[in-house]
Amino acid sequence: MTAETALTLADINLNDETLFESGLSHEAFRILRRENPISWTPAEERIKGHWNLVKYEDVLQVSRHPEIFSSERGIVQYEPINPEDATQAANGNGKMLITMDPPRHVKLRRLVNKGFTPRAVAAMEPHIRQITRKLLDGIAAKGECDFVLDVASQLPLAVICGMMGLEDKDWPLMFQLTNKVLGAGDPEYQTDVPEDQRGTDEAARATGNMGTMQMFGFFAQQLMNRKEHRREDLISLLVDSELDGDRLSDEDILWFCFLLILAGNETTRNGISGGLVSLFEHPAERARLQADMSLMPSAVEEILRWVSPVTHMARVALEDTEIRGQRIAQGERVVMWYPAVNRDEDVFPQAQRFDITRTPNDHLAFGIGEHFCLGAGFARLEMRVMFEELFTRFPDIELNGPVERLRSTFIGGIKHLPVRFSPER
Ligand code: HEM
Numbered sequence: 001m002t003a004e005t006a007l008t009l010a011d012i013n014l015n016d017e018t019l020f021e022s023g024l025s026h027e028a029f030r031i032l033r034r035e036n037p038i039s040w041t042p043a044e045e046r047i048k049g050h051w052n053l054v055k056y057e058d059v060l061q062v063s064r065h066p067e068i069f070s071s072e073r074g075i076v077q078y079e080p081i082n083p084e085d086a087t088q089a090a091n092g093n094g095k096m097l098i099t100m101d102p103p104r105h106v107k108l109r110r111l112v113n114k115g116f117t118p119r120a121v122a123a124m125e126p127h128i129r130q131i132t133r134k135l136l137d138g139i140a141a142k143g144e145c146d147f148v149l150d151v152a153s154q155l156p157l158a159v160i161c162g163m164m165g166l167e168d169k170d171w172p173l174m175f176q177l178t179n180k181v182l183g184a185g186d187p188e189y190q191t192d193v194p195e196d197q198r199g200t201d202e203a204a205r206a207t208g209n210m211g212t213m214q215m216f217g218f219f220a221q222q223l224m225n226r227k228e229h230r231r232e233d234l235i236s237l238l239v240d241s242e243l244d245g246d247r248l249s250d251e252d253i254l255w256f257c258f259l260l261i262l263a264g265n266e267t268t269r270n271g272i273s274g275g276l277v278s279l280f281e282h283p284a285e286r287a288r289l290q291a292d293m294s295l296m297p298s299a300v301e302e303i304l305r306w307v308s309p310v311t312h313m314a315r316v317a318l319e320d321t322e323i324r325g326q327r328i329a330q331g332e333r334v335v336m337w338y339p340a341v342n343r344d345e346d347v348f349p350q351a352q353r354f355d356i357t358r359t360p361n362d363h364l365a366f367g368i369g370e371h372f373c374l375g376a377g378f379a380r381l382e383m384r385v386m387f388e389e390l391f392t393r394f395p396d397i398e399l400n401g402p403v404e405r406l407r408s409t410f411i412g413g414i415k416h417l418p419v420r421f422s423p424e425r
Contacts, residue, residue: 107243
């Protein structure tokens, strides 16, 4: 489907990754909010059907009731009919913070929270600014770059890898493996699959599995190494942590590393690159921001609302229940579409307007409730510092070619973003 084609309710298939890659998903969500706020995506050959939530209020209801809507059976839209079709990442259902239910979720969250308090985040600002400046030094003389590869991906990667105590030489591998796991459906990242087989469901599954296994192999080595020599890093901290009087198991620690490296870099990367694209597309708002950088905190919130870097999270009903009068049966999956609820006309006045001073701005880009994003403080800080430094140094930065989006229903990603600016001599 092309941007010129008029979309109708009958055309909308939220399992279709190209809907998101083409940028038509916002139009699809607008139609769904108006015409079918709780829609059912029927089962396909190998995957079960699921409910789609596109209204803000419905996502609040689900997120605030983990006793009814469970994360333990997976947080993505796909649930295979045959358990053998499950991906390696699905083995982590029930084992990662993000796929746990209370009471274990609450206890583990309390344990790891220390590293993510507002004070811990604020203490990182000078370090984050230093990394950002160094990255901009790297492109300054060139006058052009791929903003995703050279800048937007590198800041969150450096921050999370630094927190986990990973050596610089391993960062490119982490970038590559994150792309394989979270961008498994995109042919560009299906590099382990023969070229003529890329773009298929099988290629996506193989890519995701390969990325997950390689990631585990890497972190298993890191863990072994920390057990012998503790360092000042998050992995060492986890090795010495206890939950209910027991040490965390190796498996617990490995799944936590897996979650952190994925959640910590891919999402913020897209907040930064998606934010820059939003500002390119709204020159008056961009000019307002560049004229008064004190507007940055509210601009970052509006970027988060507008971009919604995580496209969905899912839950499974533990009992028969109801949302908006629709019966949801025990065992059925509900998918919360964040870009849809973040433009809900019933909540945000002039919801389709990008407004960097929007107040209040209670977007749900980081989710809400028990599983509210652990790294939200870091993500906000990285985005703010990046835009402050970028516009101070390259005020005339502009688009220099086509924006290439990720083929994914889970991450609102940008793979390539060519830009140009006046080079520094
Ligand atoms: C713009 C950037 C980011 C966005 C949009 C984002 C989005 C989200 C969302 C929507 C959830 C909620 C999951 C749910 O309700 O099921 C979440 C949870 C989580 N995020 Fe983020 N995230 C971002 C950055 C980060 C960063 C930088 C880190 C780590 C440093 C991080 C770590 C986590 C973790 C560990 C969870 C699970 C929390 C729990 O289950 O208690 N995120 N994130």
